[in-house]
Amino acid sequence: MGEDRKGGQTGGRREGPRCIAIIGPFASGKTTLLEAILARTGAIHRQGTISDGNTVGDGAPEARDHSMSVEVNVAETDYLGDTYTFLDCPGSVEFLSEADGVLAGVDMAIVVAEADEKKVPALQVLLKKLEDHGIPRVLFLNKIDKTTMRVRDALELLQPASSVPMVLRQIPIWKDGIAIGFIDLALERAFVYREHAESLVIDMPDDEQVREVEARFEMLEKLADHDDVLMEALLEDIAPGKERVFGDLVDELRQGIICPVFIGSAEHGNGIQRLMKAIRHEAPDIEITRQRIGLDANADTTIQVLKTLNTLHAGKLSVARVLTGSVGDSDILHRHDGSESKVSGLFKLMGQQATKRDRAGVGETVGLGKLDKVQTGETLGGSAPAEQLYTLDPPPPVLALAVAPKERRDEVKLSSALAKIAEEDRGLVVSHTQDTAETIVEGQGEMHLRVALERLAGKYGLEVEKQPAIVPYRETIRGSTTVRGRHKKQSGGHGQFGDAVLEIRPLERGAGFAFDDRITGGVVPKQYIPAVGEGVKEALHHGPLGFPVVDVGVTLTDGSYHSVDSSDQAFRMAAILGMREGLPQCNPVLLEPIYQVSIFCPNDATAKVNAIVSSRRGQILGFDARDGWTGWDEVKAMMPEAEIGELIVELRSATAGVASYTKRFDHMAELSGKTAEEICSRFGRSQAA
Numbered sequence: 001m002g003e004d005r006k007g008g009q010t011g012g013r014r015e016g017p018r019c020i021a022i023i024g025p026f027a028s029g030k031t032t033l034l035e036a037i038l039a040r041t042g043a044i045h046r047q048g049t050i051s052d053g054n055t056v057g058d059g060a061p062e063a064r065d066h067s068m069s070v071e072v073n074v075a076e077t078d079y080l081g082d083t084y085t086f087l088d089c090p091g092s093v094e095f096l097s098e099a100d101g102v103l104a105g106v107d108m109a110i111v112v113a114e115a116d117e118k119k120v121p122a123l124q125v126l127l128k129k130l131e132d133h134g135i136p137r138v139l140f141l142n143k144i145d146k147t148t149m150r151v152r153d154a155l156e157l158l159q160p161a162s163s164v165p166m167v168l169r170q171i172p173i174w175k176d177g178i179a180i181g182f183i184d185l186a187l188e189r190a191f192v193y194r195e196h197a198e199s200l201v202i203d204m205p206d207d208e209q210v211r212e213v214e215a216r217f218e219m220l221e222k223l224a225d226h227d228d229v230l231m232e233a234l235l236e237d238i239a240p241g242k243e244r245v246f247g248d249l250v251d252e253l254r255q256g257i258i259c260p261v262f263i264g265s266a267e268h269g270n271g272i273q274r275l276m277k278a279i280r281h282e283a284p285d286i287e288i289t290r291q292r293i294g295l296d297a298n299a300d301t302t303i304q305v306l307k308t309l310n311t312l313h314a315g316k317l318s319v320a321r322v323l324t325g326s327v328g329d330s331d332i333l334h335r336h337d338g339s340e341s342k343v344s345g346l347f348k349l350m351g352q353q354a355t356k357r358d359r360a361g362v363g364e365t366v367g368l369g370k371l372d373k374v375q376t377g378e379t380l381g382g383s384a385p386a387e388q389l390y391t392l393d394p395p396p397p398v399l400a401l402a403v404a405p406k407e408r409r410d411e412v413k414l415s416s417a418l419a420k421i422a423e424e425d426r427g428l429v430v431s432h433t434q435d436t437a438e439t440i441v442e443g444q445g446e447m448h449l450r451v452a453l454e455r456l457a458g459k460y461g462l463e464v465e466k467q468p469a470i471v472p473y474r475e476t477i478r479g480s481t482t483v484r485g486r487h488k489k490q491s492g493g494h495g496q497f498g499d500a501v502l503e504i505r506p507l508e509r510g511a512g513f514a515f516d517d518r519i520t521g522g523v524v525p526k527q528y529i530p531a532v533g534e535g536v537k538e539a540l541h542h543g544p545l546g547f548p549v550v551d552v553g554v555t556l557t558d559g560s561y562h563s564v565d566s567s568d569q570a571f572r573m574a575a576i577l578g579m580r581e582g583l584p585q586c587n588p589v590l591l592e593p594i595y596q597v598s599i600f601c602p603n604d605a606t607a608k609v610n611a612i613v614s615s616r617r618g619q620i621l622g623f624d625a626r627d628g629w630t631g632w633d634e635v636k637a638m639m640p641e642a643e644i645g646e647l648i649v650e651l652r653s654a655t656a657g658v659a660s661y662t663k664r665f666d667h668m669a670e671l672s673g674k675t676a677e678e679i680c681s682r683f684g685r686s687q688a689a
Contacts, residue, residue, distance in 0.1 A: 016286050017083035017363035019321055020279065021102050023130070024112030025122035026091035026657070029142040031057040031069055033112055033266035034088045039196070040272045041084075043077035043350070047196060047269060056351035057088045061458050062451045070451050071424070072098050072307050074319055074349040076365070079276055085349075085365035087306065087319075093125060093658055094445035097395045097427035098307075101376040103129070104390040105304035105321035105365075107284045108136040110275070111259070112266070114143045115154035121602050121658040124161035127259075128629065131163055134292060136253050136284055138260045140275060144172055144179045145265040152215075155261060160631060167222045167258045169249075170274070171215045173208060182263055183208060184274060185216045186245055193270040223248040226257055250282045286363035290323060293389055301325025301382025303333065304389060306365070308376045310420045312459065314354065317347070318368045318376075325382050327368070328359040333380040335373065336388050341380070345369025376426060394426045396662045397442030398648040401449055403464040404439065410462055414439070417460040421452055428452055435548070436470045445648055471642045472593060473679060474668060475545045477552060477586035480505040484559075485535075485578020487570050498570030500524065500532050501558035502578045504586055507551045509668060513540065517556035524559040524571070531568035532556050535575025544584040546684020550591065550668070554579070590676040591668040593641040599651065599661040600626055603633045608654040610635065616643035638666060642679075 022030045035055045039047035048054035053064045057073035069090035076085045087106065089099040103109075109130055113123050130137050141154060149157070151172055159166050169186060172179035181192035181199065190208065191199035204212065220240065224231035227248050233240045252258040262278065264271020290297055307319035320327075327333070329346045347354035347367035360366040374380065377392035405414045418441065422428045429442040443449045456462040482503045489496040507514060515533040517524075524532070536554045543549035559574075597618070601609050606623060613620055618639040626632035639647070644663060651659035671679070 017085065017361075017365070018108075018279070018283055018285060019085045019087070019106045019363070019365045020283065021099065021106045021109040021135070022086055022088045022112060023099060023109050023126050024091050024142075025119040025126065026068065026093075028091055028112045028114055028119065029266045030088050030091060030112045031055055031073065033110070033140060033142065033272075034073065034075060034086055036266045036269045036272045037086065037276065038075055038077055040198075040269060040276065041077040041079040043075070049267075059352035062454050065454070066447070066451070068092060068447075070095055072102055072319070073351060074307070074365070074367075075351055076348055080280060082280060083364065084279075087365075091122070091126075092445075092447065093122060093652075093660070094443070094448040095427065096125070096129070097444065098425070099126075099129065100392050100395075100426065101306045101308075103133045103135055104377060104392070105289075105306050105323065106135065107286065107289045108138070108253075108279075110279075111137050111139045112142050113139055113158060114141065115147045115149045115157060117157060118656050120158060120161050121656045123158060124629075124631070125658050127162050131256070134256060136256045138253065138262060138275075138278070139166060140266075140271075141261055141263045142266050144182075144263045145268060145270065147179070148177070151263060162259055163630065164256065165222045165225070165258050167219055167249075167252075167260050168215060169219070169260045169278070170263045170271070171211060172263060173205065179263075182271065182274075183212050183215075185212065185219050186242070186249060188212070188216070188242075191274070193265075193268070196269040198273045199270065220245065222258065223252060226252055246281075253282055254284045254288055286323065295323055295389065297324065299324045300384060300386070301327060301333075302386045303327060303368075303380040305368075305371075305374055305376055305378045305380065308374075308424050309367075310424055314345070315370050316372055317354065318371045318374050319349065319365065320368050320380070321365045322360050322362055324362060326359055326361045327366075327382075331382075333368075333371070333374075333382065334385045335378060335380060336385050338385055339373060341371040341374055343368050343371065375423070392426065394429065395444060396660075397427075397429050397444065398661060399445055399449060399646070400440055400442040400469045401453075401466045402436075402438040402469045403441055403453070403466050406463045406465055413460070414456075414462055414464065417456055417462055420460075421455055425452070433469075433472075435472055438470060440469050445652065468645055470683070471645075473547045473683065474550045474591040475543045475547045475588050476509075476550055476591055476668075476670075477504070477506045477583065477588050479585070479587040481582050481585040482557070483578045483582035483585070485574040485576070485581070487573040487577055490565075495562075495565040496567065496570040496573070497562040497565035498528070498567075498572070498574035499560040500535075500556055500571060500574045500578055502532075502536070502575065502582060503555040503557050504579070504582045505553045505555075506586070507553045509551055511551050511553075513537065513550065514553040515555075516553075519556060519559070523561070524556065525561060525566075528561065528566065528568060528571040529556060531571040532559075532575045535572035536579055538572070539576045539579030539583070544588045545590055545680050547590070547680075549583065549588075590671045590680060592671045592679075594638055594666050594669045595641055595644060595663040596621075596666045597637050597639050597644065597647075597661055597663045599635040599637070599659060600629075601633060601635065601651065601655045601659045603631055605655045605659070606633045606635060609633075609651065609659070612647070612650045612654060613637045613639065616640075616647065618643065639663075640669075640671075 073088040170182045173181040302323040309317040540549040618637045621636040623635040
C-alpha cells in the first residue's frame, strides 16, 4: 500500500443502508447481541433474554423450545440516521447452511465468540466460511464479564481459527478480577461500563497507561504490516496521527486482511455502543460490497435473495437485498431463466413481525411476498434477467431418516409440507426411494432432523412415524445350475401349460442381469420367450435370502409347449417356478453397499476418527492435510452403508461438534458369517419387492 495511502479518507461515514450478518459458535451470545443492539438503538424498549423467551430473534417455537437458533433471524434498526439490517445466523454446525444464502448479500459480519477452547474448532469453521466468501469481519469477544482469562491470552487462543491477524481494538479495565470497563486503543480513551446504558468516558487511569501504550503499539504493528508509511513511523518512534490509524483500520477491515476485535457483554449491554459506532464509520457500504462481488453500480435493478420463509398466513416470503435500483409492491422481477415473478407485498422485517411498506431502495433488505418460483440464492433482475452472482451448493447430508404419516390419508399433505420445509432449509434433502417405497429426509445431524419433524407437527399438523432408512442390501450367486420350471394347471376349458429349462450362472460384480436363449427346433415358440424373460426378472425381485438378486445370467435352453394351453402367463409362471427352485442351488450370498467416505476433522482428533471408522467395519485408506484448512485432516475410508447411518453422531462427539463427511457409492461387497445371518433374519423379508 505504501506512500500513496491517504489515511482517514476512507474512514468517513458512509451513506445508505447496511446489511450485516451476526455469526458465531453455538451459545456464544449472537441472539443476545442482536437484542442488545436493538435495545441500544431504540428499536425495542427493553432487552429481552433467551431464558424468558422474549427476544426478537429465535421467535420460532422450535428455537424457543431448544433455546437455540435454528434459522436466520432478521431485524432492522436505525442508528444515528443510518439503517441497519442484522441477519442473526444459527451457530450450530447442523444449521450452518442457513448462513450460505445470507453471505451472498451482506456488507460484513460480526463474529461473536468467547474465550472457550472447546469452541475454537467451531469458530474456525465459521471464519473459514466468511473467508471463502470474502466477507469483511470484526470479532466481538463476548462475556467479558465472566472471563477469567487475560484478553491477550484469549486472543492467542482464538487466533489459530483465523487465517488473518486478529487485531485487538480494546483492552479491559480490571477491578478485583472483574472487567469494569475498557480502553479504546484507536481513540486512546477509557470507558466504564454501565448496566444497559452507554459506557461513561473517564480519564485514563494512571495504572492502566503502561498497558494501553503496549497494547496500542501491538495494534499498530499489525496494521503496519500492510502500510509502509506507518511501519516507517513506528521504526523512527514517531507517533502516527489518529487519522492515519483510523484510515488503516478502515482499509484493512474492508479488504479482509485483518479481523478487528472488540470486547463486551451482550447480556448486560456493555460495549454495544462502541461496536455500533465502529461499524457506522468503518464497515463497508453497498457501494464497496458491489465492487467486491463484481456488480456494476449502474446495472439495472438487481436483487439478491438471502432466505426463503413459508408462513402459514402470508404464504411465501423471500428475504432479499436490493443491490442496485429499487423494488416496489406489484413490480415484476425476472429470474435467470427468463420467467417472471410478481412481487405481492413488500415488508420491513423485525423477527417474526412483518410490516408492510411501499418501496425499497439501494442497500435495503426487505421481505418480498409470494415469489412462488424464486429460491434462496437467486439473483433477480428488474427489466431483464440478472447475471447470477452466486452458486449455492447445498451441503452434503450426514444423517437420514425414513418418515411416513401416522394417518395414511396424509401422504399427499406430507409430501407438500416436506417440500416447503426443504425450500426454507437448504440443509435438508427429501427423496423417495422406489426400491423400498420410503420417503427419506436427510439432514445435517440429529438436532437438525428433530427440528424438521417438529416443524411438520407444529406448523403443518403432521405427526410422522420415523425409523432409520433401509439399507439396500442385495444378494447374488456364486454357483451355477440348470433347472426345469414347469407350470401345468387344468381347471375346465383351456388349461395352462408352460415348460422352460433354465441355465442359471453368476455374472461379474456390477453386471446386473442378462437373459438370452438357445432354443432350437421351436420347442418353445418365439412368442413365449419374452414371457420367460419377464418371469425370470420377477423372480429376481426376491431371492432365497429375501433380497433382490443381482449379477445373474439366465439362458433358456429347452422346454416344451401345448398348442392349446400354452400362453405368455403360463411360461412366465414356469420361469418363476424354475428360478425359485434353482437360485437356492447356486450358493446365494448377501451383498452390502460399500461407500468411499471422506471425513473432515481437526487433526488433534484424527486418531479418534480412525478408531471410530475401524470400529464400524471401515477400511482406512489413509489421511492427509485437508486442502485449504490449517490444522485439519481428511480421513479417507471404505465403509459399509449400514455402518454410516449414525456415524456423524460419534464423529461430532469426538471433535467438539465440528466433524463432517462426504460419501459416494463405490461397490457391492459380499457379506457372510454371523453379521449376514442377522441381517437376513431381520431385514430379508421386509426388503423383498
